[in-house]
Amino acid sequence: MAGVNVKSEIMPLKKVLLHRPGDELLNLTPNTLEELLFDDIPFLQVAQAEHDAFAEILRNEGVEVVYLEDLMAEVLDLYPELREKFLKQFIFEAGIRTDRYQKIIYDYLNDNYVTNKELVMKTMAGVNLQELHTDKSNSLVDLVSDASKLVIAPMPNLYFTRDPFAMIGNGVSINRMYSETRNRETIYGEYIFKYHPDLQDVPEYYSRYNTFHIEGGDILNINDHVLAIGISQRTEPDAIDQIAKNIFHSDSPIDTILAFNIPNSRAFMHLDTVFTQIDYDKFTIHPGIMGPLTVFEIKPEGEGIKVREINEPLEQILTTYVGRPVKLIPCGGGDRIAAEREQWNDGSNTLCVRPGTVVVYQRNDVTNAVLREAGLNVLEMPSAELSRGRGGPRCMSMPLWRDDE
Numbered sequence: 232m233a234g235v236n237v238k239s240e241i242m243p244l245k246k247v248l249l250h251r252p253g254d255e256l257l258n259l260t261p262n263t264l265e266e267l268l269f270d271d272i273p274f275l276q277v278a279q280a281e282h283d284a285f286a287e288i289l290r291n292e293g294v295e296v297v298y299l300e301d302l303m304a305e306v307l308d309l310y311p312e313l314r315e316k317f318l319k320q321f322i323f324e325a326g327i328r329t330d331r332y333q334k335i336i337y338d339y340l341n342d343n344y345v346t347n348k349e350l351v352m353k354t355m356a357g358v359n360l361q362e363l364h365t366d367k368s369n370s371l372v373d374l375v376s377d378a379s380k381l382v383i384a385p386m387p388n389l390y391f392t393r394d395p396f397a398m399i400g401n402g403v404s405i406n407r408m409y410s411e412t413r414n415r416e417t418i419y420g421e422y423i424f425k426y427h428p429d430l431q432d433v434p435e436y437y438s439r440y441n442t443f444h445i446e447g448g449d450i451l452n453i454n455d456h457v458l459a460i461g462i463s464q465r466t467e468p469d470a471i472d473q474i475a476k477n478i479f480h481s482d483s484p485i486d487t488i489l490a491f492n493i494p495n496s497r498a499f500m501h502l503d504t505v506f507t508q509i510d511y512d513k514f515t516i517h518p519g520i521m522g523p524l525t526v527f528e529i530k531p532e533g534e535g536i537k538v539r540e541i542n543e544p545l546e547q548i549l550t551t552y553v554g555r556p557v558k559l560i561p562c563g564g565g566d567r568i569a570a571e572r573e574q575w576n577d578g579s580n581t582l583c584v585r586p587g588t589v590v591v592y593q594r595n596d597v598t599n600a601v602l603r604e605a606g607l608n609v610l611e612m613p614s615a616e617l618s619r620g621r622g623g624p625r626c627m628s629m630p631l632w633r634d635d636e
């Protein structure tokens with residue numbers, strides 16, 4: 232299937248982009264957790280088994296699963312001359328600025344990771360000083376450095392494929408990320424959307440080289456002409472102004488962007504951590520979002536945009552733009568403690584595989600029971616280790632293709 236087609240959050244999912252967590256999780260340490268945006272260190276083997284179970288659920292639902300590491304390796308296999316360019320860019324963006332180290336790391340990676348797949352996985356995992364076997368007598372830096380120091384940091388958040396690149400209708404936003412640790416993730420997006428035969432013709436609505444940050448967890452496709460974007464800890468209003476102009480002046484049928492201003496906190500990291508659509512007329516929401524939300528409607532006007540604030544309850548706003556009465560199902564079933572606990576483990580972050588069928592974390596049993604009572608087909612995935620990275624099934628998946636009906 233070439234190109235991308237994602238005009239909703241709910242229509243039958245046909246193709247999805249995942250990343251199987253790898254050795255990058257082994258390079259998380261207590262001192263780096265905060266900077267690397269994790270709350271604890273997952274047990275890799277179990278995290279991988281959980282992730283494989285997620286992929287299997289999707290395949291059983293008729294979804295083609297493709298992996299980021301495979302797409303990137305396929306690009307390098309197809310265009311061997313890109314291997315050097317990619318590696319040099321990767322090393323530079325990892326903060327290595329001296330000629331000596333750029334060369335040492337380049338040679339180390341290029342010589343020891345021979346297949347492109349091995350090389351791509353290694354760039355994700357990170358590199359520590361002792362792997363490089365540098366001659367310490369030649370450099371004061373090497374002599375005084377801790378041998379286990381990471382010279383290239385890992386990218387442990389890559390299994391949240393939702394965030395670095397987001398499909399919008401038939402196009403893509405290659406995002407500028409909020410945090411330093413996640414900014415390098417979009418290098419893979421730059422290559423696959425430029426060179427992969429299935430993705431190279433996809434129009435780009437935002438570039439990783441723009442100044443303002445925006446992340447895919449904040450981008451929700453309501454239908455073919457309405458897009459919702461969260462103003463959050465991760466997404467700046469300036470980025471929304473910019474992407475709105477780019478979309479309105481492209482071939483996209485999108486004529487309305489709703490900007491949801493959500494509180495700036497870790498529990499409400501992205502728009503998809505506070506609500507996701509699960510059926511034609513149903514959304515799961517975090518009850519904590521009901522009070523503080525302000526929403527803005529953005530429309531094209533001449534060369535620019537026109538913005539107005541909408542002073543209506545969330546249910547009314549969604550009813551208007553979805554085009555039918557909607558029901559909001561609160562995470563935790565209305566119990567404050569259950570809601571906060573399950574929200575922390577992404578109770579309202581579901582991946583819809585077709586209207587009324589959702590993949591959820593097994594651990595959120597109160598919310599899952601409420602969803603079943605509301606008539607949903609609930610597919611549970613194991614989640615003891617994956618949830619330590621603070622993202623759920625929607626965060627861990629980037630749809631590339633949904634049928635239109």
Ligand SMILES: NC(=O)NCCC[C@H](N)C(=O)O
Nearest residue numbers: 268391448501620621622626
């Ligand atoms: N869309 C999402 O909410 N993604 C979850 C991302 C979790 C990751 N540890 C992060 O803080 O970016």
